[in-house]
Amino acid sequence: MRIEFTLNGRRRRVDVEPNQLLLNLLRDELGLTGAKYGCGIGVCGACTVLLDGEPVLSCLILAVEVDGKTVETVEGLGEGGGLDPVQEAFIETGAIQCGFCTPGFIMAAKALLKENPEPTEREIREYLKGNLCRCTGYVNIVKAVKLAAERAKHLT
Amino acid sequence: MEINRVNTRIIPFRFEYHSPSSLGEALTILSRYGSEARILAGGTDLLVDMKQRLIEPRHLVDIKRIPELKLLGGDAGGFMIGSAVRLRELERSEAIKGRLPLLHEAISSMGSVQVRNMATLGGNLCRASPSADAAVALLALEAEALIAGPTGTKKVPLEGFFLGPRATLLRPDEILTGVYVPYPPEGAGSAFIKLGRTSLDLAIVNIAVVLKLRGGIVEHCRIAMGAVAPKPLRLRNIESFLSGRGLTPEALEEALGMVEASIKPITDIRATADYRREVSKVLLRDAIKTAVERCGGLGS
Ligand SMILES: Cc1cc2nc3c(=O)[nH]c(=O)nc-3n(C[C@H](O)[C@H](O)[C@H](O)COP(=O)(O)OP(=O)(O)OC[C@H]3O[C@@H](n4cnc5c(N)ncnc54)[C@H](O)[C@@H]3O)c2cc1C
Ligand code: FES
Numbered sequence: 001m002r003i004e005f006t007l008n009g010r011r012r013r014v015d016v017e018p019n020q021l022l023l024n025l026l027r028d029e030l031g032l033t034g035a036k037y038g039c040g041i042g043v044c045g046a047c048t049v050l051l052d053g054e055p056v057l058s059c060l061i062l063a064v065e066v067d068g069k070t071v072e073t074v075e076g077l078g079e080g081g082g083l084d085p086v087q088e089a090f091i092e093t094g095a096i097q098c099g100f101c102t103p104g105f106i107m108a109a110k111a112l113l114k115e116n117p118e119p120t121e122r123e124i125r126e127y128l129k130g131n132l133c134r135c136t137g138y139v140n141i142v143k144a145v146k147l148a149a150e151r152a153k154h155l156t
Numbered sequence: 157m158e159i160n161r162v163n164t165r166i167i168p169f170r171f172e173y174h175s176p177s178s179l180g181e182a183l184t185i186l187s188r189y190g191s192e193a194r195i196l197a198g199g200t201d202l203l204v205d206m207k208q209r210l211i212e213p214r215h216l217v218d219i220k221r222i223p224e225l226k227l228l229g230g231d232a233g234g235f236m237i238g239s240a241v242r243l244r245e246l247e248r249s250e251a252i253k254g255r256l257p258l259l260h261e262a263i264s265s266m267g268s269v270q271v272r273n274m275a276t277l278g279g280n281l282c283r284a285s286p287s288a289d290a291a292v293a294l295l296a297l298e299a300e301a302l303i304a305g306p307t308g309t310k311k312v313p314l315e316g317f318f319l320g321p322r323a324t325l326l327r328p329d330e331i332l333t334g335v336y337v338p339y340p341p342e343g344a345g346s347a348f349i350k351l352g353r354t355s356l357d358l359a360i361v362n363i364a365v366v367l368k369l370r371g372g373i374v375e376h377c378r379i380a381m382g383a384v385a386p387k388p389l390r391l392r393n394i395e396s397f398l399s400g401r402g403l404t405p406e407a408l409e410e411a412l413g414m415v416e417a418s419i420k421p422i423t424d425i426r427a428t429a430d431y432r433r434e435v436s437k438v439l440l441r442d443a444i445k446t447a448v449e450r451c452g453g454l455g456s
């Protein structure tokens with residue numbers, strides 16, 4: 001089936017099979033390997049991407065379902081080859097160890113900060129509870145989101 | 157666990173995908189393919205089942221582009237919620253938070269923000285999981301299920317909609333179009349409590365209580381529980397026992413004593429039947445206490 005959607009700001013037209021998942025379209029056909037396959041059943045958040053601006057799990061969405069919609073992945077962040085402030089904050093606070101969970105966390109954190117620019121620690125933990133990390137213990141991830149929020153506040 | 161022995165990266169079989177833009181078109185497709193077809197809403201239950209080959213439909217009918225199923229609006233008596241409305245949209249609705257705080261509380265407890273951005277209310281009801289959180293809240297609110305089929309539409313009390321795990325009244329050619337949720341009586345208080353292994357997990361036991369007191373006497377009482385029987389349950393015997401009584405410590409104790417005989421929990425990966433029996437009483441006590449506080453305390 002032919003679908004057309006906006007991926008990281010660019011119109012894309014691709015042919016997909018009905019049983020093809022969005023995650024596999026991104027990773028296997030379009031070369032965007034940021035979103036990861038962790039569990040495949042919705043519990044780890046490693047495959048998180050933004051669909052029309054909201055975080056969703058690309059392991060449980062058919063590629064055909066995004067026809068006409070807008071998809072953003074971690075590869076679309078940052079301007080002019082630079083990093084997004086949320087990415088910078090993750091690096092600076094040591095919120096990344098193996099990095100497998102990181103793209104999912106960053107996309108979820110982007111959505112959180114858009115909706116709630118000054119989240120409390122509780123709100124951060126609640127919003128990110130669908131993203132699992134086996135390395136960091138989450139403390140530095142929470143710090144990273146706080147740091148990104150603070151910097152955004154000083155910029156405006 | 158079985159899930160660890162299957163490849164959940166792909167859906168390992170082919171099917172045809174349909175995306176009707178009207179209810180009529182969807183019903184025609186369902187009539188044509190009968191039990192070969194499945195409705196796809198948010199997919200958070202369906203696609204997980206398909207990855208494990210628990211079901212292998214030849215046709216998927218995506219209902220998310222059907223405007224009739226995405227309606228959301230209140231009238232004088234209650235709320236009409238389309239079956240394809242996403243949980244996140246319901247969670248964000250100030251009107252629902254204000255008029256149906258019990259439903260808001262239940263939905264906010266479900267899954268993660270990603271899951272709520274995908275999952276629909278209709279999917280939670282049609283999957284008919286014994287632990288379905290929204291189902292438990294809607295039972296205590298005495299919601300009605302709105303069903304469309306080839307011969308027309310009908311309305312049935314939600315309590316009769318569930319037949320058992322994964323089984324509802326719906327025939328393969330029917331669609332749940334939405335639910336109608338009456339407002340609880342003016343001055344009632346409510347509480348939804350979910351006990352899970354983690355805050356992301358399905359319930360070990362969940363409970364919804366709607367309670368109204370007048371002069372310290374219980375005037376209106378609705379209690380529903382999940383994950384304690386093959387389907388979400390109304391605890392009618394306890395409701396009628398409490399109605400017309402004062403909530404004295406003795407009355408409450410007697411009501412809690414009736415819980416065991418009203419439920420039929422099983423042992424599964426989340427908890428043992430014994431644990432569920434014990435904790436059901438604790439949750440009932442806590443939910444009643446919270447509902448009473450929210451309707452202004454025992455003296456009201
Ligand atoms: C990580 C994770 C966490 C979860 N947490 C919770 C939780 O906390 N509480 C909870 O209760 N559930 C939870 N769930 C289960 C699931 O997300 C919910 O039951 C959800 O509401 C299902 O909705 P859906 O739109 O995704 O349904 P789908 O998967 O699209 O459909 C479910 C079933 O209903 C049928 N169906 C859907 N809509 C209709 C309709 N309108 N008419 C007729 N049939 C229909 C489908 O054919 C399918 O059989 C969780 C799932 C995951 C993956
Ligand atoms: S891979 Fe999608 S949630 Fe784990």
Ligand code: FES
Pocket residue numbers: 095096097098099100101102132133134135136
């Ligand atoms: S950094 Fe390794 S899983 Fe999070």
